[in-house]
Structures are given as structure tokens and as C-alpha cells.
Amino acid sequence: MSSARREPKLDTAPPRGMRDILPDEAEIRDFAVTTILGVYRRFGFRRIETPALESLHFLTGGDGGENEKLIFKVLKRGEKLRSSQTEASDAELADLGLRFDLTVPLARYFAHNQAKLPYPLKAIQIGPVWRAERPQHGRYRQFTQCDIDILGEKSELAEIELIAATSEALLALGLHDFRIRLNDRRILIELARHCGFEDRAFNSVFIALDKLDKIGLDGVQRELDAAGHARAAVAKLVEAVRSFTERAGAGLAALPFYREGDEPYAGLGRIQAAIEQLASGYTIEYDPTLVRGMSYYTGPIFEISYGREALSIAGGGRYDEMIAKISGRSVPASGFSIGFERTVAILGARRDAGRTSEDRLAILFDPRQTAAADAVRIARDARRKHDVVLVEVKRKNFSKQLDDLKAQGIRRYAVLRPGVEDLHLIPLDGEAAAPRPADRPKRP
Amino acid sequence: MSSARREPKLDTAPPRGMRDILPDEAEIRDFAVTTILGVYRRFGFRRIETPALESLHFLTGGDGGENEKLIFKVLKRGEKLRSSQTEASDAELADLGLRFDLTVPLARYFAHNQAKLPYPLKAIQIGPVWRAERPQHGRYRQFTQCDIDILGEKSELAEIELIAATSEALLALGLHDFRIRLNDRRILIELARHCGFEDRAFNSVFIALDKLDKIGLDGVQRELDAAGHARAAVAKLVEAVRSFTERAGAGLAALPFYREGDEPYAGLGRIQAAIEQLASGYTIEYDPTLVRGMSYYTGPIFEISYGREALSIAGGGRYDEMIAKISGRSVPASGFSIGFERTVAILGARRDAGRTSEDRLAILFDPRQTAAADAVRIARDARRKHDVVLVEVKRKNFSKQLDDLKAQGIRRYAVLRPGVEDLHLIPLDGEAAAPRPADRPKRP
Numbered sequence: 001m002s003s004a005r006r007e008p009k010l011d012t013a014p015p016r017g018m019r020d021i022l023p024d025e026a027e028i029r030d031f032a033v034t035t036i037l038g039v040y041r042r043f044g045f046r047r048i049e050t051p052a053l054e055s056l057h058f059l060t061g062g063d064g065g066e067n068e069k070l071i072f073k074v075l076k077r078g079e080k081l082r083s084s085q086t087e088a089s090d091a092e093l094a095d096l097g098l099r100f101d102l103t104v105p106l107a108r109y110f111a112h113n114q115a116k117l118p119y120p121l122k123a124i125q126i127g128p129v130w131r132a133e134r135p136q137h138g139r140y141r142q143f144t145q146c147d148i149d150i151l152g153e154k155s156e157l158a159e160i161e162l163i164a165a166t167s168e169a170l171l172a173l174g175l176h177d178f179r180i181r182l183n184d185r186r187i188l189i190e191l192a193r194h195c196g197f198e199d200r201a202f203n204s205v206f207i208a209l210d211k212l213d214k215i216g217l218d219g220v221q222r223e224l225d226a227a228g229h230a231r232a233a234v235a236k237l238v239e240a241v242r243s244f245t246e247r248a249g250a251g252l253a254a255l256p257f258y259r260e261g262d263e264p265y266a267g268l269g270r271i272q273a274a275i276e277q278l279a280s281g282y283t284i285e286y287d288p289t290l291v292r293g294m295s296y297y298t299g300p301i302f303e304i305s306y307g308r309e310a311l312s313i314a315g316g317g318r319y320d321e322m323i324a325k326i327s328g329r330s331v332p333a334s335g336f337s338i339g340f341e342r343t344v345a346i347l348g349a350r351r352d353a354g355r356t357s358e359d360r361l362a363i364l365f366d367p368r369q370t371a372a373a374d375a376v377r378i379a380r381d382a383r384r385k386h387d388v389v390l391v392e393v394k395r396k397n398f399s400k401q402l403d404d405l406k407a408q409g410i411r412r413y414a415v416l417r418p419g420v421e422d423l424h425l426i427p428l429d430g431e432a433a434a435p436r437p438a439d440r441p442k443r444p
Numbered sequence: 445m446s447s448a449r450r451e452p453k454l455d456t457a458p459p460r461g462m463r464d465i466l467p468d469e470a471e472i473r474d475f476a477v478t479t480i481l482g483v484y485r486r487f488g489f490r491r492i493e494t495p496a497l498e499s500l501h502f503l504t505g506g507d508g509g510e511n512e513k514l515i516f517k518v519l520k521r522g523e524k525l526r527s528s529q530t531e532a533s534d535a536e537l538a539d540l541g542l543r544f545d546l547t548v549p550l551a552r553y554f555a556h557n558q559a560k561l562p563y564p565l566k567a568i569q570i571g572p573v574w575r576a577e578r579p580q581h582g583r584y585r586q587f588t589q590c591d592i593d594i595l596g597e598k599s600e601l602a603e604i605e606l607i608a609a610t611s612e613a614l615l616a617l618g619l620h621d622f623r624i625r626l627n628d629r630r631i632l633i634e635l636a637r638h639c640g641f642e643d644r645a646f647n648s649v650f651i652a653l654d655k656l657d658k659i660g661l662d663g664v665q666r667e668l669d670a671a672g673h674a675r676a677a678v679a680k681l682v683e684a685v686r687s688f689t690e691r692a693g694a695g696l697a698a699l700p701f702y703r704e705g706d707e708p709y710a711g712l713g714r715i716q717a718a719i720e721q722l723a724s725g726y727t728i729e730y731d732p733t734l735v736r737g738m739s740y741y742t743g744p745i746f747e748i749s750y751g752r753e754a755l756s757i758a759g760g761g762r763y764d765e766m767i768a769k770i771s772g773r774s775v776p777a778s779g780f781s782i783g784f785e786r787t788v789a790i791l792g793a794r795r796d797a798g799r800t801s802e803d804r805l806a807i808l809f810d811p812r813q814t815a816a817a818d819a820v821r822i823a824r825d826a827r828r829k830h831d832v833v834l835v836e837v838k839r840k841n842f843s844k845q846l847d848d849l850k851a852q853g854i855r856r857y858a859v860l861r862p863g864v865e866d867l868h869l870i871p872l873d874g875e876a877a878a879p880r881p882a883d884r885p886k887r888p
Contacts, residue, residue: 010770012556014495015540020553022560023490030491042827044834046467047474051458051586073519075538077576094519096459109464112456116466118852132521142495157816164820274817278824326454372601373718376608380722383486390488393601408562
């Protein structure tokens with residue numbers, strides 16, 4: 001840098017809870033997007049995009065649950081408050097908001113564009129969403145979601161394809177030995193009813209049950225008791241969950257209210273069987289304790305756990321009622337979302353991640369000896385044989401320059417010499433690569 | 445769709461001036477991004493990302509010019525106006541805004557992350573920006589920008605690489621016969637001074653000159669006269685421009701104040717010569733009337749015109765002062781931006797755009813005869829031989845279904861028959877493909 005180093009004049013950090021992405025991570029993200037897109041496209045899914053901003057009345061329609069409280073709202077353009085007002089509400093100041101997920105915008109998109117879309121629509125969406133959450137480790141206010149949805153397919157074909165395609169995508173990323181957990185919102189309701197909870201208590205029961213992974217069965221029981229639910233119902237639920245978790249692999253048929261051949265049991269069984277025949281490198285099982293947070297789910301729900309910590313890396317389910325609320329037209333719908341940021345973090349933690357076998361070179365030159373035009377032409381020719389060819393002016397601090405190149409994944413370099421077109425390539429890997437003394441110029 | 449068609453309950457259009465992207469266009473956009481990224485990466489550029497939101501004090505620092513008036517501002521979280529206030533300014537309500545370009549965020553990014561970045565940094569950015577412009581045909585309030593920048597290279601190597609890489613990327617997209625126009629902000633200033641304009645008039649002169657393409661030389665003259673500039677200076681400028689445009693290909697040396705071997709003339713000549721030796725399928729020329737809108741440019745500026753209408757599809761230049769304003773550290777910088785939306789529109793208008801040679805199939809089945817599990821398994825196997833394999837339930841309106849598949853780029857289909865694993869593929873192309881009567885089932 002040409003002048004002396006001074007302190008930054010301004011705080012240059014990105015906004016609170018948001019972050020800059022460095023080149024190495026960007027490479028992993030691009031690899032993940034390309035790989036996932038490639039697999040989904042082979043299943044016939046097609047990418048779509050909606051704007052980052054939506055009308056607040058869509059975003060606050062109720063389907064976003066708690067996320068609706070986390071919306072970044074955009075100030076109306078040119079609005080000043082009238083002096084007669086003493087207190088302005090957000091609604092008077094803002095009419096647009098940044099989307100907090102890709103599902104609510106998809107419902108609007110489908111309602112608006114259905115005449116121009118395939119039906120059933122098999123959609124891929126990959127893009128940023130924003131939530132004004134309290135910043136915490138590993139959780140950001142802008143993050144990428146990666147969803148597939150099938151709109152217009154009422155049979156379990158939708159779930160089978162969503163799960164098969166997403167499993168395939170995770171395998172293609174190099175993630176193996178994950179565990180797919182499967183449940184059905186209607187079975188969950190049946191379970192709550194069977195235990196003796198009242199209908200209006202269901203949501204609160206599910207919220208407590210959803211925490212099983214984090215607080216354990218005792219914790220769930222304490223939370224249900226504290227919420228004042230009927231003691232007998234709580235005891236019955238706890239007993240049902242315990243008996244299931246004790247008998248690993250106990251299937252649907254172990255449910256006390258199971259009715260063979262009836263829906264939703266038969267459908268869930270078919271989903272499980274269809275995936276089991278495809279599954280290689282992962283497993284699928286019925287899990288009566290799987291809840292999934294969003295209240296819009298109406299049928300099968302599913303989640304993928306990865307690794308020893310059983311990190312949830314994908315989740316989804318059927319939401320048959322959502323689109324009718326917006327379009328007035330009933331459209332069956334089911335979707336699956338890969339936890340993109342978590343998946344990128346897993347890939348980034350692996351030593352082999354983003355290490356391509358690309359052949360990356362740097363061509364260095366001294367502008368007092370070689371014209372930039374010549375360096376650029378030689379580099380253009382070298383790109384016929386090599387994947388990446390970087391051109392840089394040779395710096396005074398040459399060994400620092402070589403270290404920088406190595407850190408960028410450059411594997412070999414050449415220093416141009418006047419009148420010489422051939423590249424004398426010197427490896428950069430392993431130990432600090434000391435520059436070899438210049439060979440005698442050879443004429444081509 | 446399972447129920448009768450009703451009217452939408454809500455206006456489902458995207459927000460004013462924004463738009464939904466349909467699958468066909470999304471495919472072209474992905475093709476463009478992948479192609480451009482591929483070329484830039486081969487030159488050693490690396491992708492980076494910044495958040496969509498930035499602090500308003502960065503966005504309104506002056507380098508955004510007119511764009512700073514078009515910022516979508518985000519309401520502070522949980523802010524209500526105090527009742528004592530009678531009129532609230534935007535600044536009291538908002539502290540963040542959606543970025544209006546990728547250059548101002550890049551300067552902040554570099555200042556914040558420089559210790560972790562390669563130097564020189566060769567950055568790629570592709571992402572959405574937002575401007576609250578008056579909506580008009582072909583101009584949207586959210587659009588994608590696609591920039592490369594080199595930070596830390598003070599020689600013309602930066603400009604040569606920016607122009608070479610961008611030309612290569614456009615050729616890879618299938619755009620040929622474009623014209624690169626080259627100028628230098630310092631020569632522009634010299635020209636204005638030579639004509640006798642006062643220093644403080646330069647900006648207004650450049651703004652008028654920038655409209656040459658749209659309003660012609662007479663229009664520029666009228667605008668300069670109307671602005672009250674010295675008549676003699678206006679006449680001299682008009683004469684200089686006329687003599688240049690009349691002598692097509694008149695180079696730098698035709699400038700009355702040209703000094704051979706001196707900067708910036710020598711540097712501009714070297715850029716032109718370096719690109720000329722690489723150019724195959726495009727041309728580069730000095731254009732004394734090229735202005736480029738942004739006032740932050742300090743050296744060479746360049747633009748690419750395409751097709752008979754000479755649409756500007758890329759533009760850039762050197763901006764050596766911007767980063768020092770934020771980081772307090774002088775860092776030479778130069779960048780080039782492809783007009784992504786315009787480029788996608790050009791690709792979309794071509795018949796061959798997005799027409800891949802992909803082998804796309806649909807497998808259709810009747811769920812009363814074939815289990816979804818079988819259909820999905822057969823499709824999985826078919827994906828070993830074919831690029832895209834879609835599975836759908838055979839619809840009652842079968843010929844409509846085939847038309848829909850054709851519209852999606854599906855080329856062949858097969859209807860599954862019980863007990864038959866082999867796919868009997870029927871072409872969908874050309875004329876409306878009538879389904880062939882089912883062949884007799886064959887055993888494998």
C-alpha cells in the first residue's frame with residue numbers, strides 16, 4: 001500500500017449481527033450451491049427467485065410465527081411524520097419488509113404467476129433471508145436458505161421426492177451417515193388427543209415436546225406440568241415417549257392408536273419404505289417426538305440429523321393450507337429446506353473442503369523488464385493448459401508474496417524473463433518454496 | 445388444483461418496481477453467473493460477499509452520487525417516536541440501508557478485512573442491489589450487479605486484466621463483436637481545461653457530454669449553452685468532439701494537447717495496445733467523449749457497447765481515492781462491472797439461449813397401478829443415463845400434461861406399466877406429441 005498505515009477513520013465492521021464472507025468461504029458456498037442445484041435440477045426441480053422485499057401485509061399474515069416479530073421494516077420513501085401525530089406506529093412508517101424465509105414469498109409467487117408456471121411446480125430457491133434476532137455465536141441476521149418445494153402434488157410422491165433429492169444432494173456434498181426422522185402432524189395431534197390433552201392445549205404441548213433434544217424427557221415433563229396441563233395427560237405422554245425411545249426402531253405400529261392401512265399411518269409407511277429402498281449411506285426412521293416448529297404444517301414432517309451431535313441440517317413438511325390463504329385456491333404443498341449456513345460450516349471444518357484438484361499458477365513479472373501486455377498474453381496462453389493463471393507484479397518482498405500466493409491455493413509460479421515465452425514453473429507447496437535462481441534464458 | 449378456481453384474496457404482485465423471476469429466466473441467470481464466475485476465476489479473481497444492509501453513514505458518504513438519494517432505509521428496531529417530537533427525520537428512524545451498488549460496500553469490506561485478504565485483492569462480487577428509482581420499463585428497484593475489482597495494483601496491469609477478463613467472460617456467454625471504449629478521467633479534465641472551461645464547471649460539462657449518445661452533439665451544445673458556460677469554450681469543445689467523431693479511429697495522438705510518452709497518454713496507449721493483441725471477436729478504441737457517471741473515478745475509464753443499438757453492457761474505471769476515505773490508507777483500485785440484467789435480457793432474447801443439449805425425461809405413472817416407490821426407484825436408475833428425470837403422476841388431462849412438459853424443456857417421456865422396468869421413451873419435440881398406444885408389456 002502506497003502510503004503509511006493509518007488508523008481507519010470509521011468503524012468498518014459490517015452491521016450488527018451481519019458478516020462479510022472471505023474468499024475461502026465464498027468458494028465453499030459456491031461449491032455447495034452448485035452441487036445442490038445440480039442434484040435438484042436432475043430431479044426436475046427448477047430455480048425461481050422472488051424479491052428480497054415483500055409487502056408487510058404478506059409477511060405478517062400469521063404463517064411466519066415468531067419470525068414475524070423479527071422483520072426488518074423498510075421506511076416508506078419520502079415519508080415525514082405529520083406534526084399532528086404524537087406517536088407513530090411502525091405500520092405508518094413502513095409498508096415493506098425484508099423476507100424472513102422463502103416459504104411465505106413462495107406462496108405469493110405461486111398465486112401471482114401460476115398461469116406461467118408448470119403444475120405441479122417443483123421449485124428451488126436459494127437466497128438470503130433476514131431476521132433481527134439477538135446476535136449470538138453462529139447465528140446471523142442475514143443468512144442463506146436453500147429450499148425445494150413441490151406445489152400441486154397431493155400424494156406422498158411429493159415427500160418421497162423431496163427426501164430422496166435432498167438426501168442425494170447431501171451425499172453429493174460429501175455428507176454421509178445422516179439420519180432422517182419422519183413424523184406426521186396428524187399423528188402428533190392423535191397422540192396428544194390419545195393422552196387426554198384438550199385441543200386448545202396442543203400447540204403448547206408440541207412446543208414443549210419440540211425441546212426434547214435440548215432439555216430431555218424430564219425437562220419436557222417439568223415444562224408441561226408448569227404450564228398447568230392435566231397431570232394424567234402429561235404422565236401418559238411421557239410414558240408414550242419413554243416407551244418409544246427405549247425400544248429403538250419401534251415403528252408406527254407400536255402406537256396404541258395405530259390403525260393398519262388407514263391414513264395417515266399408511267402414507268407415512270409408504271414414504272419410509274420408498275426411501276429405505278433408495279437409502280445408501282443414510283437411514284430413515286419414524287420418530288413420534290419430531291415436532292417441527294412451524295404451525296402451518298398439515299401432514300408429514302421430516303428432519304435430517306447429522307454427525308455425533310445430531311445437528312439438524314435439513315427440515316420440512318407438508319403445508320396444504322398456506323397457499324389457499326393467499327390465492328383463495330387450495331393447492332397441496334410440501335417442502336424441504338437444507339440448513340445452508342450449518343452445512344457450509346460443516347464443509348468448512350473439513351480439511352478437504354474446497355480443496356479442488358485445480359491446477360493454479362501465478363505468473364510474476366518485473367515491469368522494468370517485461371511489459372504488462374506480454375505478461376497478460378503469456379497468461380492467456382497458459383490458461384489453455386492450466387485452470388487458474390494469476391498475473392502479478394513481482395513485489396520487493398518476494399518471499400511474503402510467495403506465502404500470500406500459497407495461502408490463496410496457488411501451487412506453482414513462474415517469474416517472466418525478457419524474451420522468454422516458456423514458463424519455468426516452480427512448486428509452492430509443502431515447505432516454504434525458495435525461489436530457484438533464474439535459469440539461463442531459452443529461446444523457444 | 446383440488447378446489448374450484450376463486451379470485452385471489454390479496455393483490456399478489458411483488459412490491460412496486462420489483463419482480464418475480466420465472467424458471468426459464470432463472471436458468472439463463474444461473475448460466476450467466478456460472479459462465480462469468482468460471483472465466484473470472486481462471487484469471488485468479490476470487491468471489492467475496494458483503495451483507496445487503498450497510499450503515500447509512502457509509503452509504504451516504506458521497507461516493508454514491510445520485511444513488512444516495514435512492515436508498516431504501518431500514519426502520520430502527522423497536523423505535524417509536526417520542527411524543528415530544530413533532531416531525532421526525534429519516535436519520536432518527538433509520539440507521540441501516542440496502543446497498544445501492546457493490547463498490548461502496550467493497551471499500552468498507554477491504555478496510556475491515558485487509559489483514560485476512562490477498563494483496564493485491566482481485567475480487568468478484570455478484571449480488572442484488574436496491575435503488576428506489578421511479579419504476580420504468582426494464583428498470584427495476586432490485587437488480588443484480590456483477591463486478592470485478594483489483595485493489596492494490598497501481599499500474600495499468602489492473603485495467604488490462606479487468607478488460608481482458610470481462611471481454612473473455614462476454615465471449616464465453618456468446619456475445620461477440622462488442623466495442624470497448626476507453627478514456628481517462630485526467631484526459632477529460634485536460635480537454636475541458638484546454639477548451640477554456642473553469643475548474644468548477646467541469647462536472648457540469650461532463651454531465652452534458654455524457655449524454656452525447658442520447659441527445660447528439662447539437663443537444664450537448666444546447667445544454668452547455670443553456671447552463672451558461674462560456675460560449676467560446678462550448679464552441680471549442682463541440683469542435684473537438686466533431687473532429688474526433690468525423691475521423692473514425694483517430695487516436696489519442698489527435699488530441700491537440702497530446703504529449704507523447706507522458707502520462708496519462710502513454711498508460712492509456714499501453715492499455716489499448718495490450719488489449720488489441722488479445723482481441724479476437726471485439727475491438728477497443730480511444731473515445732474522448734466517454735465520461736462514465738460516477739465522480740469517484742481518477743484514471744482510466746472504460747465501457748463496452750454491444751450490438752447495433754450500441755447498448756452499454758459493461759463499464760468501469762480506476763478509483764484510487766475511495767478506500768483512503770474509509771480506511772485512512774491509500775489503496776489504488778480499479779473495477780469493471782457487467783450490466784447483468786441487460787446481459788441476461790440479451791441472452792434471453794436469443795433463440796438458442798439456455799437451450800442446453802441436456803437429455804431431459806419425464807416418467808409418468810398411474811398410482812392405482814404403480815407405487816410411487818417404484819416410480820422413484822426407476823427414475824433414480826434412469827438418472828445414471830439421462831441428465832434430468834422428472835417423475836409425475838399421470839394426469840387425467842394427459843395431452844395438456846404433455847404440453848406442459850414440453851414447455852419445461854422435457855424432450856421425451858415414458859408411462860410406467862406394472863411389472864415393467866424398461867422405459868419406453870416417446871419423443872415430445874416438434875409437433876404436438878400424441879401419446880403412442882401402450883406397447884405390450886415386455887419382461888426384462
